[in-house]
Amino acid sequence: MALLGCGVVGSAVARLLTEQADDFEARIGAPVELVGIAVRRLGRDRSAAGVDPELFTTDAEELVTRADVVVEVIGGIEPARSLILRAFEHGAGVVTANKALLAESGPELYAAAEAVGVDLYYEASVAGAIPLLRPLRESLAGDDVRKVLGIVNGTTNYVLDKMHTTGAGFGEAVEQAQALGYAEADPTADVEGFDAAAKAAILASLAFHSRVSGNDVYREGITEVTAADVQAAEAMGCVVKLLAICERVEATPERPSGISVRVHPAMIPTSHPLAGVREAFNAVFVEARSAGELMFYGRGAGGDPTASAVLGDVVAVARHRVLGGRGPGESAYADLPTLDMGDARTRYFISLDVADEPGVLAAVATEFARHQVSIETVRQQQLADEDHDVEERAELVIVTHAAPDAALGATVEALAALPQVREVSSVMRVEGE
Numbered sequence: 001m002a003l004l005g006c007g008v009v010g011s012a013v014a015r016l017l018t019e020q021a022d023d024f025e026a027r028i029g030a031p032v033e034l035v036g037i038a039v040r041r042l043g044r045d046r047s048a049a050g051v052d053p054e055l056f057t058t059d060a061e062e063l064v065t066r067a068d069v070v071v072e073v074i075g076g077i078e079p080a081r082s083l084i085l086r087a088f089e090h091g092a093g094v095v096t097a098n099k100a101l102l103a104e105s106g107p108e109l110y111a112a113a114e115a116v117g118v119d120l121y122y123e124a125s126v127a128g129a130i131p132l133l134r135p136l137r138e139s140l141a142g143d144d145v146r147k148v149l150g151i152v153n154g155t156t157n158y159v160l161d162k163m164h165t166t167g168a169g170f171g172e173a174v175e176q177a178q179a180l181g182y183a184e185a186d187p188t189a190d191v192e193g194f195d196a197a198a199k200a201a202i203l204a205s206l207a208f209h210s211r212v213s214g215n216d217v218y219r220e221g222i223t224e225v226t227a228a229d230v231q232a233a234e235a236m237g238c239v240v241k242l243l244a245i246c247e248r249v250e251a252t253p254e255r256p257s258g259i260s261v262r263v264h265p266a267m268i269p270t271s272h273p274l275a276g277v278r279e280a281f282n283a284v285f286v287e288a289r290s291a292g293e294l295m296f297y298g299r300g301a302g303g304d305p306t307a308s309a310v311l312g313d314v315v316a317v318a319r320h321r322v323l324g325g326r327g328p329g330e331s332a333y334a335d336l337p338t339l340d341m342g343d344a345r346t347r348y349f350i351s352l353d354v355a356d357e358p359g360v361l362a363a364v365a366t367e368f369a370r371h372q373v374s375i376e377t378v379r380q381q382q383l384a385d386e387d388h389d390v391e392e393r394a395e396l397v398i399v400t401h402a403a404p405d406a407a408l409g410a411t412v413e414a415l416a417a418l419p420q421v422r423e424v425s426s427v428m429r430v431e432g433e
């Protein structure tokens with residue numbers, strides 16, 4: 001086995017593989033020999049990997065030519081993509097945790113693996129330690145998956161959790177997540193939702209037997225979530241979570257059936273099981289026609305949890321080397337189109353700072369009616385300034401029923417333009433009953 005990368009995940013893979021060498025031999029039916037570990041720079045302290053220092057090399061291209069199984073935990077697009085293709089050319093099976101690469105170049109990699117008849121496994125790429133991709137790809141192969149909904153990014157869940165529970169600032173919480181090994185090399189990928197979007201693309205591809213790339217996913221990160229949003233959520237008995245939502249959408253007279261794949265922050269009621277997902281944990285609901293609802297929960301990031309998923313794949317690929325055969329390849333036969341975000345049916349929470357005068361409610365309600373958005377609840381309260389003097393201002397808090405996202409967005413724009421509306425203080429989608 002060749003290991004590409006020896007950072008948070010790679011060092012845990014090397015250490016656990018070495019510590020449990022006898023068990024791996026028994027499970028696979030042959031010993032696993034680590035033939036080398038490729039890194040960017042030599043001379044760093046690699047003691048966490050617990051392996052012979054002679055194994056380290058900066059020549060990854062040469063290393064992949066002398067292994068039966070290549071584990072890629074470098075991250076990013078290049079040189080990870082070229083190294084994986086080179087490993088396939090030399091007949092090696094590949095295990096990767098690289099969701100960014102799979103979401104961008106998945107079809108190319110599946111085809112290359114297929115062409116030479118070798119394995120490509122990537123359980124660690126979504127939701128860290130949680131066995132999720134194999135259940136979707138294999139256990140649910142006899143069912144019809146309708147929806148996948150969950151928290152798939154540990155860093156943002158950690159940040160939002162800290163903002164809720166300790167009142168920590170955004171930057172401070174991101175630094176903590178980086179120190180704990182949860183964040184990507186560039187944490188922008190986490191906080192801007194790119195990492196969750198890549199994972200949503202992988203989940204949707206597997207769940208709906210279609211090709212979904214990261215660019216097909218509607219994406220909003222958590223950088224715009226303010227302390228005021230967090231407080232507004234709490235006042236509503238909700239918490240803010242970054243959610244990945246993949247769903248089958250039936251045809252309407254205006255558009256064909258397809259899939260909606262989106263990542264954005266949302267308020268969910270504290271009674272919802274996802275609200276209790278704390279720190280860097282992940283949780284994913286899968287809804288299938290016959291199975292009903294399934295929930296997967298566990299550690300979504302960090303060295304050892306991710307290495308657990310990587311090593312599970314190593315055992316599967318190595319077994320195939322010993323016994324013959326290979327795991328399932330890509331299944332994209334359904335070829336469903338990805339629909340526009342505007343067509344997704346969502347619910348909105350909207351908080352407005354309005355002039356407290358007659359006719360305000362009617363003006364606001366008219367905009368909702370004009371855009372065919374139905375209101376679920378409205379709450380109005382007078383606003384006081386810092387000296388607790390009651391001004392001629394009020395806060396209107398509105399929660400809508402589900403409506404097309406485009407109609408909800410247009411409603412917010414129209415509300416902002418009303419003369420009675422001083423400010424749209426907070427807008428967030430709402431998920432969960």
Ligand SMILES: NC(=O)C1=CN([C@@H]2O[C@H](COP(=O)(O)OP(=O)(O)OC[C@H]3O[C@@H](n4cnc5c(N)ncnc54)[C@H](OP(=O)(O)O)[C@@H]3O)[C@@H](O)[C@H]2O)C=CC1
Nearest residue numbers: 005006007008009039040041073074075097098301302306
């Ligand atoms: N951290 C986590 O919790 C999880 C991470 N992942 C994924 O796992 C992968 C690895 O993540 P992580 O371990 O956190 O990343 P790190 O940044 O901690 O480690 C990356 C490793 O790759 C090496 N590397 C970088 N560029 C090259 C190169 N050109 N040639 C050879 N080696 C190179 C680095 O070398 P050097 O040490 O010399 O810098 C380092 O050892 C990523 O795809 C990530 O998305 C998936 C699930 C969870």
Ligand SMILES: N[C@@H](CC=O)C(=O)O
Nearest residue numbers: 153154155182183184
């Ligand atoms: N940066 C990612 C790591 C695991 O995929 C996350 O925070 O979830």
